[in-house]
Amino acid sequence: MQAGDATRPGVSYVMPVLNEEREIRAAVESLLVQDYEGPFEVILALGPSVDRTNEVVAEMAAADPRVRSIPNPVGSTPAGLNVAIRASVHPITVRVDAHSVLPSDYTRIAVETLERSGADNVGGIMAAVGRTPFEKAVARAYGSRVGLGGTPHHVGGAEGPTDTAYLGVFLRHRLLEVGLFDEGVKRGQDWELNRRLRATGGTVWFTPRLVVTYRPRPSLRKLARQFVATGLWRGELARRFPKANTLRYLVPPVMVLGVALGLVVGLVGMVGLALGSPLGWATLALVVPGVYVVFVLAAAVLAARGDDLRTRLWFLVVLPSIHFGWGVGFVLGFLDLTKNITAQTGR
Secondary structure (H helix, E strand, O other), rough: OOOOOOOOEEEEEEEEEOOOOOOOOOOHHHHHOOOOOOOOOEEEEOOOOOOOOOHHHHHHHHHHEEEEEOOOOOOOOOHHHHHHHHHHHOOOEEEEOOOEEEEOOOHHHHHHHHHHOOOEEEEEEEOOOOOOHHHHHHHHHHOOOOHHHHHHHHHHHOOOOOOOOOEEEEEEEHHHOOOOOOOOOOOHHHHHHHHHEEEOOEEEEEEOOOOOOOEEOHHHHHHHHHHHHHHHHHHHHHHHHHHHHOOHHHHHHHHHHHHHHHHHHHHHHHHHHHHHHHHHHHHHHHHHHHHHHHHHHHHHHHOOOOOOOOHHHHHHHHHHHHHHHHHHHHHHHHHHHHHHHHHHHOO
């Protein structure tokens, strides 16, 4: 480990890693070139990957002693974060995702913000950047208010206290005080941890000066799986902590239920019309899914208007996939089906 500037607090980068052969090298390299002058370490918690992730990590650790790996046999994100935090030695913990690439000034700005604000956790903006037309469409949806609801860590906003933060730069002792991440929460563990930090008198802080490049999932199957899993756990958390929910969380499940009910009732109405039944009026219910289709088309025209044709066409597929994946997952999670499904939908 490099000595660094002893006058600056040491930093520990912690990253859970599972099947990230494609992204892990860029994520780690972005940590090694930070312009922060304090000492640091990079701790990678390795899950049971089935690709070449562990071999790539071994190569990086052999080339730079500041990089080390520890096993995460459970394989889940919160378990990996916890084993890495416990193994860390510095007073500041920087959570990193294998799909994220930090700008070189990230740590310096984050530590300065921690000191200036007195917060327990500081986070910024997740700036999704795609490489293929599909990934660009996903990135466009991420950064649009019609995609993920327009939260500050997706679209930006004023600096100040917030409910939760993307990734997070933490005071390590506060993580230990509140019991680290809840390993029973496979997705949404950031929100749940930040809730405990705030409940014990701490502050979570957002600053738009921190902008992290995020690499979207590369395929429709992986994207859908990601959002079903995210929705499942958001529904689970909504059931556990009903007073902490906002209207934004309820929009996708209400939309899914409305469209599904509209289709079923509308089809009953069409059968009624064909048979001359009084139920023909039920075809009016098809207005609901029709409005959603118009909404998606309008969103593609407005939100993705500056993109190339292939990206805009993919946006027409990506946006409903995000909405329906998240919404269906939320309903299932809220109905307490999380434990039966999430083992197959996400870590």
